[in-house]
Amino acid sequence: MASQSEWWRGAVIYQVYPRSFQDTNGDGIGDLKGVTQRLPHIASLGVDAIWLSPFFTSPQADMGYDVSDYCDVDPMFGTLADFDAMMEEAHRLGLKVIIDQVISHTADKHPWFVESRSSRSNEKADWYVWADPKKDGTAPNNWLSIFGGPAWEWDGVRKQYYMHNFLTSQPDLNFHNPKVQDAVLETVRFWLERGVDGFRLDTVNFYFHDEELRDNPPLIPDPDATGLDAPDVNPYGMQNHLYDKTQPENIGFLQRFRALLDEYGDRTSVGEVGDGARSLKTVAAYTSGGDKLHMCYTFDLLSPDFTASHIRKCVTAFQAAVTDGWVCWAFSNHDVIRHVSRFIWSPEERARVAKLAISVLAALRGSICLYQGEELGLTEAELAFEDLRDPYGIRFWPAFKGRDGCRTPMVWEADAPQAGFSDGKPWLPVPADHLPLAVDRQDDAASVLQHYRDTLAFRRSHAALLDGGMRFLDTNADVLAFLREKAGDTLLFIFNLHRGPQEVLLPDGITIRETCAMPGFGSAHLDGRTVKLDAFDVFCAAV
Known part of the structure; x- marks a missing residue:
């Protein structure tokens, strides 16, 4: 644990x-x-x-x-x-x-920004990302906002642009300060x-x-x-x-x-x-x-x-x-x-x-x-x-x-x-x-x-699932198959994420000690060395 x-x-x-x-x-x-x-x-x-x-x-x-x-x-x-x-x-x-x-940013109503935008010389003038416009008045560069449009908004008081990765009302703090x-x-x-x-x-x-x-x-x-x-x-x-x-x-x-x-x-x-x-x-x-x-x-x-x-x-x-x-x-x-x-x-x-x-x-x-x-x-x-x-x-x-x-x-x-x-x-x-x-x-x-x-x-009851190792297995079918291992507790998981049944041949070296059906499932079963799973099914076993 x-x-x-x-x-x-x-x-x-x-x-x-x-x-x-x-x-x-x-x-x-x-x-x-x-x-x-x-x-x-x-x-x-x-x-x-x-x-x-x-x-x-x-x-x-x-x-x-x-x-x-x-x-x-x-x-x-x-x-x-x-x-x-x-x-x-x-x-x-x-x-x-x-x-x-x-x-990464504040609201434009935050007192820090209210002070910062009031002039270029106040104590918090460089607490946000401010930049001069290009000579033609456009934004300093091509950066974009995730919420649409340029990542720059013009401020008439400072006559500069400020940066915002999101809304114009979410100015970016200047972490270089x-x-x-x-x-x-x-x-x-x-x-x-x-x-x-x-x-x-x-x-x-x-x-x-x-x-x-x-x-x-x-x-x-x-x-x-x-x-x-x-x-x-x-x-x-x-x-x-x-x-x-x-x-x-x-x-x-x-x-x-x-x-x-x-x-x-x-x-x-x-x-x-x-x-x-x-x-x-x-x-x-x-x-x-x-x-x-x-x-x-x-x-x-x-x-x-x-x-x-x-x-x-x-x-x-x-x-x-x-x-x-x-x-x-x-x-x-x-x-x-x-x-x-x-x-x-x-x-x-x-x-x-x-x-x-x-x-x-x-x-x-x-x-x-x-x-x-x-x-x-x-x-x-x-x-x-x-x-x-x-x-x-x-x-x-x-x-x-x-x-x-x-x-x-x-x-x-x-x-x-x-x-x-x-x-x-x-x-x-x-x-x-x-x-x-x-x-x-x-x-x-x-x-x-x-x-x-x-x-x-079920997860809490197995130390291997909390912080144990994880190793994927190659199988004969398109399934998610892996081992979780810690201090002698080794669990095999095979997940069928398909909308139809799958038959999975156990890889060499894998020996099932006992099955441990995950909660809510139970249709998957072992037939010899073949695991048979229904659609959206899981097989779990101690190995």
């Missing part, structure tokens, strides 16, 4: 999107008291930690990922006292608490002093930019690349982002960040790396050596490709690139279409694929992140344009519908108003087809929810 100081290694982390989890005051928006109220549900899954998406003071232009005060709770979510009460209850239930730290780093780290210390157990670092490779402001070259498409920077409707993906992110200076800042966490002991950090085809190289750099991030996750498994070849390719590439670092795998989060909708071809496959997906995830080497609602097998919500709240989706509609479809409210009680989420009108609609999947309708042994609980219990 991982030591107590490395509780994060092999941990299962449950992401809470507070806006959509539980509303307690009837305003249609989830809050921290609602998180506290529903913590027993999370604990019942058998996870190790929760990750809270941003709840800080914010204008909410990007649903809280535009922070105007890093050291306070936005009134829509409650108060610092509510946060402390939530922390106390989480710890009582044995749950660690990880919070989202969004420090040591005072900025100091100020950011002090906000991290604020939450460490309140007892938080870790930080999820949003867009962790975006902190630094090229000081020479060199143009990004065009991207030469790589058919073998697994990471994506943006959907193909977005021209952001047409550039090779050599200069607007993932700069070498970031290593030094991450070492400062880690040194601060190490002062408090038993804390962790997980970085979000969006770096296209270079993502794994970046993860290796950011998690190696034990003096930077504890772990990272990439977008590699957040694709529509639920095949043995794709998963093996992603995991093999990670193992080759990251020799002493750690990964956090996920199929869903608040930014992508829910994985059940990405993976299924018909509604009839929903429950089976939902169960198989968590079985695969639980067997991989690494920590894993679950996104609220996936334990119910929720599908992506289909929303009308007038219901959208996500600026990304509004900007690229209808080619890209944005992220609201995975952010609709949790469904707790099928027959209650708004499925038990709120007494008021929710900020996003509660889809009618989610109601039969509510928590109170999934109390039988065959439900997706119970499968999650049983599967995570």
